[in-house]
Structures are given as structure tokens and as C-alpha cells.
Amino acid sequence: MGGDPVPGLPWPGPGAPPDSPALVDQEFDDGSLYALRSAVGAHAAAAGAGADQVYDVVAAVHELAANAVRHGPGHGRLRLWADAGFLYCQVTDGDTAGPPAGDAAPWPAEHGHGLWLIGQVADRVAISHGSGGTTATIRFAITPPGT
């Protein structure tokens, strides 16, 4: 699936994930966020991120995934790539029903502290709502240890 065009994202273009297989491609739900964080942390460290940035990447991915669990369909999929000095994390909720009607907003447009945190730590954030559900893509310039 890695590299498939994602509706609503600039593709190809700056900030988009690379056209290569993802290092992590993992489904998640309420009971598996711990495993998701563990996988993201391990791969971010292996890609060269320092300890502080690993905390940030894990925190940001957790917030996106938790939004899909709590405010979306209750599950989702995370893909992570490392390419040319950047880490890309993409969370899709696969909720093909589209944004809910009425007052309820689709995740993660419910601007809370989680989204604020993501904006603080990621150097690029893109969120789109399309026929395949909601997709959030965030990018980090990899910061090696001690920098």
C-alpha cells in the first residue's frame, strides 16, 4: 500500500511520504496502542532520532491514533517511513462512512491538547477527509542524539 496516492494530500510533493514500502504498517485499536507506541519508538530510534525526539514522535503518533480510537471508528492503521533525513507517520481511520453528520466533527479536527502537541513537535502536518476516511500525515526532520 505504501506510496498509494492519498486523497487530499499534496502528492507527489514536499511533505508527502516516500513511494516505498513502509517500515511499520500496523493496525491498531483501543487495546493495542501500547504495541503501536512500542513499534514507533523502536523504528524512530533505529532511523537515527535521539531520545527526546523519539519521545516526541511516539507522543504525536499516539495522539493521532488515540483520536481515531476515541473520536473516529475505534480503530485505524499506522504507517511509518524513514527517507532522506525525515520520518513520516501516517494514520488512517478507514472510516469510509465519511465525516459524521450533525455536530460531531471527524477526528482529529476536534482540536484538543493532542493536536496542539502534534503541532509543537512535527515539522509538517497534513490532515484530510476523503472517501477512504480521515488521513493524518506528519513529518519530522530527524534530529540525531545530542543535537
Place this chain on the structure above:
Amino acid sequence: MTADASAQITELAADDHACLTFGESEELFDLTAAFLRDGLAAGLRVIWLSDDGPGPALAELARRGIAAGPAVGSGQMTAAGCQDRLLDGPVFRAEAAVGWLAGELAASRREGFPGLRVAVDMSWALRPVAGVEELPRFEEGIAAELAGSTGSVLCQYDRDRFDPVTLASVAGFHTRSVAAATYYSDALLRVCRQYAPPGIRIAGELDYRAEEPLGRALAEAVRLEGGITVNMSAVSFADASCTLMIAEAARSAAAAGRAVTLACSPAAGRGFARLGIGGVPGIKLVIAGGR
């Protein structure tokens, strides 16, 4: 929060023979420090027989804000290794060990102390010691010495290292069992009360799924008097919602004049630092590693 026969460490009184089964050293030291601190504050004579001996024991108390130096100097407190008081080389004899306690009870009365508190780490019984089968007789003897006395003893058993049969064989001789009040505990997360210094202690992975027990723990910590410490030194992950919940509780407690300490691992501390919580008057943000 706790079973019927169990008590909070701060509720122990004269002639209690309490059994503390602990799961980690942080829990052991927290409860022991509170037991000794309250004894010192009440003017009792206090003895801590630890596995590591006096140096580490006193350092542990100091780390928790309990300056035991003056009490040691005045003879109110003694810190020693179990080996030096309960064993004769590699040999344990229940009668001799109970005799040691009887002697200390008599001495503390003679010296005018209103009571005696003794904390005993039982880890020595896990080593190849001759006579260790006399352990139940030792506990039975302690119970007999303490009945009607002004002394209390806190026996400490590592629940992961002692086998259930041994624990069951000694349990009946204790008047109370002691445990930290626990708000949440599973394989990934533990949220419990901390007694020395007072507050709460969180270990593991903290996310929105634990908001409810975290809220209860914070509310109870706020209801206690004095300063509040949230010990997160063993937190490996804290999500935005829980970080915010703790930060808000800290802010409102500090605004009410309470001194708040957030003691964090680097992973937990990052979120609080990002919120600028370290700059709030009345809140001390301590991140392990000094960052």
C-alpha cells in the same frame, strides 16, 4: 481500596504486628519511610533493620525529605543490617531473634520512650541460612512480645521472591497487612498513593484509558494536607490528556498555596516542560537526568 484486615501505613498503632508484602523496592522504601517518619514524629524509638545496612537506609530517608541524622545521634533511631541483629553468622534461631526484640522493647521503656517501632526486611530469609524453617516461630514470638505492649513491628516480605507457602505460614501471626492504596494496577500501569513524601506514584505507560483512576488519585492527593508530590520517575509514556490532567491539578493546588513537586522521568517530563509548568510559582518540576 484495601481489604478488611489491611491498613494504611499511616494507621498503624502500638502493638500492631504488621505484614508488608511489597512488589518493588520503591514501594518498600516509601511505606517504610512513612512508618519510621511517623514514629520519629511521635517521639518513639525507631529501628530499621534493612537488607542493605545503615548507609543506604539513611540515604533513602534523606531522599524522601526525612532527616534522620539528629535522631540517630540522639539514640532515638537505629539503622542496621538484619544480619547484625537477627542472625548469628549464617545461623538463624527464632528464640534469639525474638529475644533481641524483647531486649529492645525493655530498653526503649527504660530510656523513657513512649513506644518502639521496628521495620524488618525479611529478605535475609531468602538466603541459605540455617534455621530458616524457624521463621513462623519467629513471627509467632514477635506477636507474643507485642501483645499489649507499646511496640509495633513492620515485617517486610518481597511478594515475588517469597513463595506463597512461606507467606501463608507467617500471615496468621500478623495483626494487620499493609499495602499502598492502589488506584489502578495492570501489566502496563500502576497508580498508587505515595506516603513519603505524600502524594501519588505512577509507574508504566499512562494514557487516556487511565484517566478515571488518575483523577481519583489526584483528587485524594489534593485532599491531604501539605505539599503534594507526583512521582513519575518510572513513567515511560504519558499522553497529552493525562499530562494535562496532572498539570491542571498541580496548577490549582499551587494556586491554593500547596507546594507541588512533579518528579519525572525524561519521557514524562517532556510533556510538562512543553507546557511551561516548571515556571509556575509553587510547582517544582524535577526531571531525572537534570534536563
